Amino acid sequence: MDMDAVIMELSERYDSFYLYQEAEIRRQIRRLKRAFPSVAFLYSVKCNANRQILKTVFEEGLGADAASAGEVLLSRQAGCPDDFIYYSAPGKTPADIEKATGEVNLIADSLNEIERIEAAAKRRQITARIGIRIHPASSFDGSPAQPSKFGIDEEQAMACLRGNRSSAVQIAGIHVHLRSQELNAAKLEQYYRRIMSLAGRLQKECGLRLDYINMGSGIGIPFSEGDAALDIEALGRGVESEIGKFRQVYPDMRFLIETGRFITGEGGIYATKVLDRKTSCGKTYLIVKNTLNGFLRPSLARLVARYAGEAPTAGSEPLFTGVDAFSIRAVKPGPAAETVTVAGNLCTAADVIAEDIALPRLDCGDVLTISNAGAYGASLSPMQFSSQERPAELFLTADGQVVEG
């Protein structure tokens, strides 16, 4: 499909829009399933809750990683069965817990939440089989753990599970998630191995019988030109072999991996129209539609890089991946003809997506695209700011139809 032609046609109707490509999303899902035949994948809804995407993902047989009661509902509405929805988030409200207990796979994020779920289960006179999110004693790379707002420290979880004799709550699974956007297959494999061994220890030492191990995410995609893509096939081989060993002892164990960005990140682009051009003190500005407010991350990347200087910026996913994580391209053909600064149409100077880049000469009405907009694009952007018209969210089906919303 000639994407530039599709974008040009759509830009006659929309001044700014996301365009998600079904074919690309399905391709990524199938790559995962081929590489990890023994793993059930969950789609992390928070990266992009677009209805067409959710429908596509669940049609492909994935489950849902829901980070809020709202995402639980969206997943249900888009066709994900309740027993394939895993709801894990810190700080659930009493209403969230009441609604989810006994309905979907609920994952407690603290000792408090275990007690609250137990109370909810008693009120309903059921036994709730729940998961717990664990903060392991060793971090992603194996060094000692740092404090975290997520999950229950491994040691506390061990102590709690050894003493757990409640009939209202049973521990059916564990959830660990420590890293996003990792591109090194060997490091990820080591991480997944450590989680399996943690699950083994818990089962032995606490006399548990787990149904599932949710190993979280970590799977990255190439954002910058210099990023080498993660070797997903090599990672699959390593993890599959470890699962094979694990299942010799626990044959029925279900293995889950959650991922958002790998599925949709590269399958979405953002298109924005040039609204004005001007020069100021010798610098040429292109003013484009809905950048910071419509697709936050490119402007935010520039801000973070400016404030952080040389300081490490780790731990800022998914708000910040790298300063060169998004490439900006003119849809108009032609060689680079001028150096421009690209800024959005908001009343704040922070709304700049590129400074002094070379582009073909663009005029009002011409269109720019930004890559890597499929994950943490629309879902992360402050669209209420300044009461601007929102960008459209468009879904390009595999047979070339465009669906809005």
Ligand SMILES: *Cc1c(COP(=O)(O)O)cnc(C)c1O
């Ligand atoms: C956000 C999140 C994910 C998805 O992360 P990606 O980097 O998009 O794959 C998975 N698990 C948890 C617990 C998350 O919070």
